[in-house]
Amino acid sequence: MENRSKQYAKTLSKLIQAETISRRGDNDRTKFHAFQHLLCATFPHVFGTCEFEDFDGGFVLRWRGKSAENPVLLMNHQDVVEANGNWKYPPFAGEIAEGKVWGRGTLDTKGGLFGMLQAADELISEGFEPNHDVYFASSCEEEVGGAGADKISQTFLERGIRFRFVLDEGGMIITEPIAGAKGAFAMVGVGEKGFADLKFVAKSAGGHASTPPKDTPLVRLGKFMAAAEKKNLFRAELSPTVAEMFARIAPKMEGVMGFVLAHARALKPLLVRVMPKVSTAANAMLKTTLAFTMAGGADGTNVLPQEAWVVGNMRYSHHQGKDASIREITEFAAKYGVETQVIEAGIESPLSSYETEEFALIERAVKQVYPEVVTSPYVMTGASDSRYMSRVSDNCLRFTPFLISDEQMESIHAINENVDVSTLAPAVDFYRYVLTEA
Secondary structure (H helix, E strand, O other), X not given: OHXXXXXXXXXXXXXHHXXXXXXXXXXXXXXXXXXXXXXXXXXXXXXXXXXXXXXXXXXXXXXXOOEEEEEEEEEOOOXXXXXXXXXXXXXXOOOEEOOEEEOOOOOOOHHHHHHHHHHHHHHHHOOOOOOEEEEEEEOOOHHHOOHHHHHHHHHHHHOOOXXXXXXXXXXXXXXXXXXXXXXXXXXXXXXXXXXXXXXXXXXXXXXXXXXXXXXXXXXXXXXXXXXXXXXXXXXXXXXXXXXXXXXXXXXHXXXXXXXXXXXXXXXXXXXXXXXXXXXXXXXXXXXXXXXXXXEEOOOOOOEEOOEEEEEEEEEEOOOOHHHXXXXXXXXXXXXXXXXXXXXXXXXXXOOOOOOOHHHHHHXXXXXXXXXXXXXXXXXXXXXXXXXXXXXXXXXXXXXXXXXXXXXHHHHOOOOOOEEEHHHHHXXXXXXXXXXXXX
């Protein structure tokens, strides 16, 4: 397996060396079409066997199986975010060093793209024929809103294609998902919170800063933000998915929290109060959140702004939903003389069930490559392309089979993104299992 991982590292390195940053407003697809050619040369059996369809730089591959009924869809996007900052190794050099492959996209998500295509390429070369049609999809706009996946899903819908399950990027294999939980856990997202970008605007007549009145726009915005952060605006609720996650983690915890999590369903009120103090990530699974990310005011240091604004990124919960969450913050902002404008409302996608054969298949695949790892469902607080695929599947699962550290998790969208060479072969074996058993 060590030799395979080293060879896989070289392959992934080549993919990282192709810069595929997506930027809002940039419609030039030259580099993404060049990346398609690289993939074709890297995985010749896949591209020589599967039916290929270009989606404006993204693509869909269809691997015909013994039956066209109940097809499955594997996804990972090819675009990456900017790579600013002082990196230990150049972000697009694909450096293999210190037992890792370094570079933008190793985890998000060229690593997953490599894993699924490598597995398929090997199986095709061995003469394997899947039981059902297998589709592979990769968009080039996931990091800038997901228009590519939106178009792909609409095409599937128009063609009447419905998938038994979808497997996209999402959780990974991590240690201590909640403080005190000892061991490794494969976190499989069965859904994701929706997101909305909101602009909060405060207005006035403006004027000279030498004679400031009370409650100028920036002051009102400041009061509003401070109050919104302090007050528990959004309704917290322990969903069955999160309760199940706690139940699966509990056996690996000691002390009072282990007992509380093991009895999560019976102790819902206590958990709703306690979890914000234990884990910000777990707290985010319980309710809608709002983070203020941008601000603007006057153009001069001695000018009172006629209009000042802040932007908030909202991640709305499944139980409160988009409309109710936006309405609640709109009414709250109005108390401070602040107007709410919806920049981007996003879309809502439902939770898939963890009590299905499809989830069990992922669990068995994890056990095949990492026998000691506990698989758990959870709710993603970030967004993925698979939110659009709920149009064409009841089982949208979000998981990338990499064993990663906390430091590697923090490198996603930050500097020094990297993946361990040792986790590449198990990842390919995971996808092989899924493809052969689906």
